[in-house]
Amino acid sequence: MSKADTTDAETDNGVIQSVSGPVVTARDLNARMNDVVYVGDEGLMGEVIEIEGDLTTVQVYEETSGVGPGEPVENTGEPLSVDLGPGMLDAIYDGVQRPLDVLEGKMGSPYLDRGVDAPGIDLEEKWEFEPEVEEGDVVEPGDIVGVVEETVTIDHKVMVPPDYEGGEVVAAEAGSFDVTETVVELDNGEEVSMHQEWPVREARPANDKKTPRTPLVSGQRILDGLFPIAKGGTAAIPGPFGSGKTVTQHQLAKYADADIIVYVGCGERGNEMTEVIEDFPELEDPANGNPLMARTSLIANTSNMPVAARESCIYTGITIAEYYRDMGYDVALMADSTSRWAEAMREISSRLEEMPGEEGYPAYLAARLAQFYERAGYFENINGTEGSVSAIGAVSPPGGDFSEPVTQNTLRIVKTFWALDADLAERRHFPSINWNESYSLYKDQLDPWFEDEVADDWAERRQWAVDVLDEETELQEIVQLVGKDALPDDQQLTLEVARYLREAYLQQNAFHPVDTFCPPEKTYLMLTTIQKFNDEAFDALDAGVPVEEIVDTEAAPRINRIGVQEDYEEYVEDLKAEITEELRSLY
Amino acid sequence: MKEYQTITEISGPLVYAEVDEAIGYDEIVEIETAQGETLRGQVLESSEDVVAIQVFEGTSGIDRDASVRFLGETMKMPVTEDLLGRVLDGSGRPIDDGPEIVPEERQDIVGAAINPYSREYPEEFIETGVSAIDGMNTLVRGQKLPIFSSSGQPHSELAMQIARQASVPEEEEGGDDEEGSEFAVIFGAMGITQEEANEFMEDFERTGALERSVVFMNLADDPAVERTVTPRMVLTTAEYLAFEKDYHVLVILTDMTNYCEALREIGAAREEVPGRRGYPGYMYTDLAQLYERAGRIKGREGSVTQIPILTMPGDDDTHPIPDLTGYITEGQIYVDPDLNSQGLQPPINVLPSLSRLMDDGIGEGLTRADHADVKDQMFAAYAEGEDLRDLVNIVGREALSELDNKYLDFADAFESEFIDQGFETNRDIDETLSIGWDLLSMLPKDALNRIDEEFIEEHYREDDSEREVLEAAD
Numbered sequence A: 001m002s003k004a005d006t007t008d009a010e011t012d013n014g015v016i017q018s019v020s021g022p023v024v025t026a027r028d029l030n031a032r033m034n035d036v037v038y039v040g041d042e043g044l045m046g047e048v049i050e051i052e053g054d055l056t057t058v059q060v061y062e063e064t065s066g067v068g069p070g071e072p073v074e075n076t077g078e079p080l081s082v083d084l085g086p087g088m089l090d091a092i093y094d095g096v097q098r099p100l101d102v103l104e105g106k107m108g109s110p111y112l113d114r115g116v117d118a119p120g121i122d123l124e125e126k127w128e129f130e131p132e133v134e135e136g137d138v139v140e141p142g143d144i145v146g147v148v149e150e151t152v153t154i155d156h157k158v159m160v161p162p163d164y165e166g167g168e169v170v171a172a173e174a175g176s177f178d179v180t181e182t183v184v185e186l187d188n189g190e191e192v193s194m195h196q197e198w199p200v201r202e203a204r205p206a207n208d209k210k211t212p213r214t215p216l217v218s219g220q221r222i223l224d225g226l227f228p229i230a231k232g233g234t235a236a237i238p239g240p241f242g243s244g245k246t247v248t249q250h251q252l253a254k255y256a257d258a259d260i261i262v263y264v265g266c267g268e269r270g271n272e273m274t275e276v277i278e279d280f281p282e283l284e285d286p287a288n289g290n291p292l293m294a295r296t297s298l299i300a301n302t303s304n305m306p307v308a309a310r311e312s313c314i315y316t317g318i319t320i321a322e323y324y325r326d327m328g329y330d331v332a333l334m335a336d337s338t339s340r341w342a343e344a345m346r347e348i349s350s351r352l353e354e355m356p357g358e359e360g361y362p363a364y365l366a367a368r369l370a371q372f373y374e375r376a377g378y379f380e381n382i383n384g385t386e387g388s389v390s391a392i393g394a395v396s397p398p399g400g401d402f403s404e405p406v407t408q409n410t411l412r413i414v415k416t417f418w419a420l421d422a423d424l425a426e427r428r429h430f431p432s433i434n435w436n437e438s439y440s441l442y443k444d445q446l447d448p449w450f451e452d453e454v455a456d457d458w459a460e461r462r463q464w465a466v467d468v469l470d471e472e473t474e475l476q477e478i479v480q481l482v483g484k485d486a487l488p489d490d491q492q493l494t495l496e497v498a499r500y501l502r503e504a505y506l507q508q509n510a511f512h513p514v515d516t517f518c519p520p521e522k523t524y525l526m527l528t529t530i531q532k533f534n535d536e537a538f539d540a541l542d543a544g545v546p547v548e549e550i551v552d553t554e555a556a557p558r559i560n561r562i563g564v565q566e567d568y569e570e571y572v573e574d575l576k577a578e579i580t581e582e583l584r585s586l587y
Numbered sequence B: 001m002k003e004y005q006t007i008t009e010i011s012g013p014l015v016y017a018e019v020d021e022a023i024g025y026d027e028i029v030e031i032e033t034a035q036g037e038t039l040r041g042q043v044l045e046s047s048e049d050v051v052a053i054q055v056f057e058g059t060s061g062i063d064r065d066a067s068v069r070f071l072g073e074t075m076k077m078p079v080t081e082d083l084l085g086r087v088l089d090g091s092g093r094p095i096d097d098g099p100e101i102v103p104e105e106r107q108d109i110v111g112a113a114i115n116p117y118s119r120e121y122p123e124e125f126i127e128t129g130v131s132a133i134d135g136m137n138t139l140v141r142g143q144k145l146p147i148f149s150s151s152g153q154p155h156s157e158l159a160m161q162i163a164r165q166a167s168v169p170e171e172e173e174g175g176d177d178e179e180g181s182e183f184a185v186i187f188g189a190m191g192i193t194q195e196e197a198n199e200f201m202e203d204f205e206r207t208g209a210l211e212r213s214v215v216f217m218n219l220a221d222d223p224a225v226e227r228t229v230t231p232r233m234v235l236t237t238a239e240y241l242a243f244e245k246d247y248h249v250l251v252i253l254t255d256m257t258n259y260c261e262a263l264r265e266i267g268a269a270r271e272e273v274p275g276r277r278g279y280p281g282y283m284y285t286d287l288a289q290l291y292e293r294a295g296r297i298k299g300r301e302g303s304v305t306q307i308p309i310l311t312m313p314g315d316d317d318t319h320p321i322p323d324l325t326g327y328i329t330e331g332q333i334y335v336d337p338d339l340n341s342q343g344l345q346p347p348i349n350v351l352p353s354l355s356r357l358m359d360d361g362i363g364e365g366l367t368r369a370d371h372a373d374v375k376d377q378m379f380a381a382y383a384e385g386e387d388l389r390d391l392v393n394i395v396g397r398e399a400l401s402e403l404d405n406k407y408l409d410f411a412d413a414f415e416s417e418f419i420d421q422g423f424e425t426n427r428d429i430d431e432t433l434s435i436g437w438d439l440l441s442m443l444p445k446d447a448l449n450r451i452d453e454e455f456i457e458e459h460y461r462e463d464d465s466e467r468e469v470l471e472a473a474d
Helices: A100-107 A221-226 A245-255 A270-279 A307-326 A338-351 A365-374 A405-411 A422-426 A443-453 A458-482 A489-506 A520-542 A547-551 A556-564 A568-584 B155-165 B169-174 B194-206 B230-243 B256-269 B283-291 B320-328 B337-341 B371-395 B402-419 B429-440 B453-459
Strands: A014-020 A023-027 A035-039 A044-052 A055-060 A072-079 A081-084 A091-093 A126-131 A144-149 A155-159 A167-172 A175-178 A182-186 A191-193 A196-199 A208-210 A234-238 A260-266 A296-301 A330-336 A377-380 A386-395 B007-011 B014-018 B027-032 B038-047 B050-055 B067-074 B076-079 B086-089 B105-108 B147-149 B183-192 B213-219 B248-254 B303-311 B331-335 B348-355
Touching: A023 A035, A035 A055, A044 A307, A055 A307, A081 A307, A091 A100, A126 A182, A144 A167, A144 A182, A196 A307, A221 A458, A221 A489, A221 A520, A234 A245, A234 A405, A245 A260, A245 A270, A245 A330, A245 A386, A260 A270, A260 A307, A260 A338, A270 A296, A296 A307, A307 A330, A307 A338, A307 A365, A307 A386, A338 A365, A338 A386, A338 A405, A338 B283, A365 A386, A365 A405, A386 A405, A422 B348, A443 A458, A458 A489, A458 A520, A458 B371, A489 A520, A489 A547, A489 A556, A520 A547, A520 A556, A520 A568, A556 A568, B027 B050, B076 B230, B105 B230, B147 B155, B147 B320, B155 B194, B155 B248, B155 B303, B155 B331, B183 B194, B183 B230, B183 B256, B194 B213, B213 B230, B230 B248, B230 B283, B230 B303, B248 B256, B256 B283, B256 B303, B256 B320, B283 B303, B283 B320, B303 B320, B320 B331, B348 B371, B371 B402, B371 B429, B402 B429
Parallel strands: A091 A296, A234 A386, A260 A296, A260 A330, A330 A386, B086 B213, B147 B303, B147 B331, B183 B213, B183 B248, B248 B303
Antiparallel strands: A014 A023, A014 A072, A014 B038, A023 A055, A035 A044, A035 A072, A044 A055, A081 A196, A126 A144, A126 A175, A144 A155, A167 A182, A182 A191, A208 A377, A377 A386, B007 B014, B014 B050, B027 B038, B027 B067, B038 B050, B076 B105, B331 B348
């Protein structure tokens, strides 16, 4: 947003009537709902959220200390919008798309000052535009008219804005342009530039939403192996503090095989965002070795930044995601955390003295959550390309209690549920995703892909693992009462197999250079190794070998080290042979 | 500056007055009572004709004839390096009979948010000399790591021990006390008792720490509303010393529970819609505005490290205060009543404790290459031992396997040797890890599945005589 082009008649502007934290009411302001306004002498950015008679209520995206009645409120007449165009990747924004690096320079201070504004994309930077249409071609809204190389990884497609009429191209030239210059002219006088604006609270149009059938491969064994998410799918990661939500989100942002990552740090820790800002430029994209930032757009509205901007950051993020989807890319959006977003809604709502719903949250909480997750999906775009937005939201339930409104309303919408567990985290079982509580409703529609790309028996093997883990859960209840040694031999052996599943397969060390990313092939081979041990061990047991001897073998514990092997194929091959040999030698 | 005698309503800590000029939100107010007493307050809500004022000292003595003056500015903290060694009240006024403080600057106490882009990621290890922290939940410069405790626990002793012993290993090599003096402690007391305050003060004086400290005292009988400004005063001073005077500042805030109670009191007086358990819905944001003032900034020498202490009502960590705190801070240290009653000093329960910034603050060049693996293995082994304790109560030790018995022994030894070091003992990181290896060597080698084989070769004690510290144990 830039405030230069606010030339409206003075009658549209009003004066402040009262101030209470981020909520300001203004008199005589002639505005529509959700218009952006500039509040006070310092011109703090705000948004109209309620109109009653000649009183207009505004939520202000900046700190309001010292602002008083009588100061002016200026209306832009425009809804809250983001600037879309090349330059959004490798950028870091606050909740209303102000670039934080630019703000640092403009403010000349490490602190976020007030009343400073900057456009979301650099309006002066020159890009090499390569047209993909010629004079005489007919283009429609959404059509791609050319490309610019935005980063080493991503070609940015320049599209006819969806609200244009379209027509015949009368001029299209290659060359170096900034984002405001016209690159393609149409016969009806419409001019296409590389820059579009789009209101954040409105979904960008698409032709059709399709059933997603390709997995978003994350390189995390428990996710790919047991609870996969589809490209265009939705997932929730709820968990109490300290259970590893943020690490899981970071792992997805680093290793998920999406073309574009939009990472929204919504009301979270400053140091965590700094970690992302420092780490991502140095990390390699596992797909092509380019810097990870070349495919990433960061939105950082930390917990101490203004609460109203926290409310809007989720929308800013998903609008950027939709824009890249329109180009035909697979986009993954991580929102950490949607609970902070819901709390921002609650805070604003209570300042408006709205009648509260459950636990003080506004009655429209469920609707807002649903609207957000509905903007994800696998789409056929209006220009005919196919693209997807996957939305993965962390949820921070108070006291880790999943029955609270944000978790419950989220679970009604999302199709993948990765439940983080404080007990697992406490014993440093990471990722601490509880395999009994989590689920993925995409499993069946994604199995064909895994069977084609990885192995025919992918689904069967997974089911075997799930069965063993289920059985273990039941057996553990008995063990808690009578001790392990009281169990029959075959059940003791099942516990041993389940232990390998838990310790080798389900656990994964995000901080180990090799183990941090596990391709599906490796995930599969690890599972087959454990199953190999299972089969051989039960054969040995049937042949009369005591369970203690089987448990004491030397080869099997090396299953725990598959994760850290770079040349895992050879290692697994050898290990399987050794396990077989050793166990068979017992009888 | 106009004076008004237009008070229309007095309710709890709030005063409403009619005005005929624009008054800024958060502005400072002085109220003079008929008895000539001057009280200070802050504008909570401002509209064209009436303002709501929150009075720090409480509203008793105010009547409708009291006069109200608006100072035309938001609350400021006078800051200067000379604050070191001084004792101030909860509003930043000296109470130690020392000379008047001549401020170098007056800074707004509502600190602006640090631009995440300007932050520097904290990864410098702070050696606290406490094994349960250094070894298992390492503190780094610029971190905010609260102590979750409950009433009657020795959290103050722990905080004092950290304040006394905290150092950064590299610096010690660098030189003498001159270097060390860059370290400063700012202590913010909110609603603690005079006795507790005395303990801290005596400890500061005994160890000579006072001269590198600034103490803010809001005691239990001081006005509750003042507690909402005390931590902001503390942190404004901390930021000044850290980012303008290059100090490494350790901020201890105690007790955050009292701070939150004060927030609730104001919320209730304003008839706001309450969130969970009557605490205001904006408490997360409010707490974040305090805790997020910890950190490091690119291009600045100093750092602000926070150790807030909070007593969990009913030792319940799902209570809104610890819960919201845990979501903002970078981990937490649990003080455990059971361990305390067993006489462990400090009674830290490492299992639910966590330091989020640990992984980047330890390892080769920072602490020791084997640190991460040792920590992981000890967590797993202690958790295993803890689980088995429940079982042992039912079936007895004889029914357990040999390995399970070793885990039980490990858990006992972990508590008695590793955790229970006493409040006066200062262990360096090598000693902490060495004790860790002594303990891990109680377990068979192939049970150490989280440690790199290389480190097992190097450190595993094959027989008891190699154990460095535990020789005399049992």
